[in-house]
Every structure is written in structure tokens, then in C-alpha cells.
Amino acid sequence: MPDEAATLRLxxxxxxxxxxxxxxHLRGELGAGKTTLVRGLxxxxxxxxxxxxxxYTLVEPYEDLSLNAYHFDFYRFKNRDEWLSSGFRxxxxxxxxxxxxxxxxxxxxxxxxxxxxxxxxxGEARSATLTAHxxxxxxxxxxxxxxxxxx
Numbered sequence: 001m002p003d004e005a006a007t008l009r010l011x012x013x014x015x016x017x018x019x020x021x022x023x024x025h026l027r028g029e030l031g032a033g034k035t036t037l038v039r040g041l042x043x044x045x046x047x048x049x050x051x052x053x054x055x056y057t058l059v060e061p062y063e064d065l066s067l068n069a070y071h072f073d074f075y076r077f078k079n080r081d082e083w084l085s086s087g088f089r090x091x092x093x094x095x096x097x098x099x100x101x102x103x104x105x106x107x108x109x110x111x112x113x114x115x116x117x118x119x120x121x122x123g124e125a126r127s128a129t130l131t132a133h134x135x136x137x138x139x140x141x142x143x144x145x146x147x148x149x150x151x
Contacts, residue, residue, distance in 0.1 A: 001033070001127065003125075007033040007036045007128075008040035008043075010040065011040020011044065014040070014044070014117075015044035016143040017139060017140030019067065020095050020097060021093070021096070021097075022098075022136055023092060023098045023113040024100070024114065025103040025113040025116045026103075026116075026117050027116065029120075037119065042071070045069065047064060053101070055075055056076065058073060058086070058088075059073075067095075069097040069098075069099065071099045073100075073102060074101065074103065074105040074106050075101065092111070112133040115130060115131070115137040115141060116132075118131070130144060
């Protein structure tokens with residue numbers, strides 16, 4: 001992906017498989033484009049406002065869409081007790097789309113996602129690797145590739 005616009009297009013392509021009950025994990029270094037991808041996804045789902053990284057709040061709800069979406073950022077997660085006392089487990093249910101940045105910070109407290117997108121630097125550009133972890137994730141991944149112009 002040569003630029004921010006391409007990352008936004010990838011996020012918008014994710015709309016094709018986004019559904020209640022699905023979970024997507026986003027991995028990558030700081031600045032790799034995780035929040036930009038989420039912005040493309042949420043705008044594609046109909047959110048018209050600002051999309052900010054929930055680095056300090058840990059979760060940002062988007063309930064103004066055709067489905068309930070929750071954007072998590074666990075970068076500042078410190079220990080298991082934060083997860084256990086936060087009530088986050090309740091968000092991961094059949095009525096919600098959960099989008100998680102820095103899932104590795106929650107360790108084994110998170111179940112595998114339907115889809116994992118790993119963003120990596122490739123010189124001045126970025127690359128994205130999409131890995132399915134469920135049957136729903138397989139169809140989501142295939143749908144993204146059919147809707148995403150990679151250039």
C-alpha cells in the first residue's frame with residue numbers, strides 16, 4: 001500500500017465481510033496504519049464523525065451504524081486484572097463487531113479473531129497480510145480481496 005489512501009481503501013473493503021459477532025485483530029508497529037484502516041472501515045459502515053484511536057480510553061463505541069461496532073486499543077494494557085475488571089468480555093458477543101488494535105497485549109484473554117490483519121512497513125509503503133482464523137474469517141478475507149483495489 002503506497003499511502004494512507006490505500007490503507008483507507010483496505011479498511012473500506014473490510015466492510016464487505018463485517019457483521020455482528022465477528023472479530024478482527026490488527027497488528028503492526030506504531031504508525032503502521034492500524035487506526036487509519038479502522039477509519040476506512042467505520043466510514044464505510046456509515047460513521048461520519050471523527051475516528052480516534054482509543055489509546056487512553058481503551059474502547060470507543062460506534063453505535064450509530066447498521067451494527068454495533070467497538071474499536072479497542074490495548075497498547076497501554078498493563079496486566080490481566082485490567083481485562084478482568086473492565087467488562088470488555090461482554091462486548092465480544094453475537095450482536096457486536098469488535099475491532100482490536102494491539103491484541104497481543106491482552107495475551108490469552110482474547111479468543112482468536114475471525115480475521116487478523118498484520119500491517120508492516122515496506123520501505124516508504126506498507127504491506128498487509130490477512131489471515132483467517134475461522135470459517136467466517138475465510139469468507140471475510142475472500143470478500144475483502146474481491147472488493148479491494150490494491151493500488
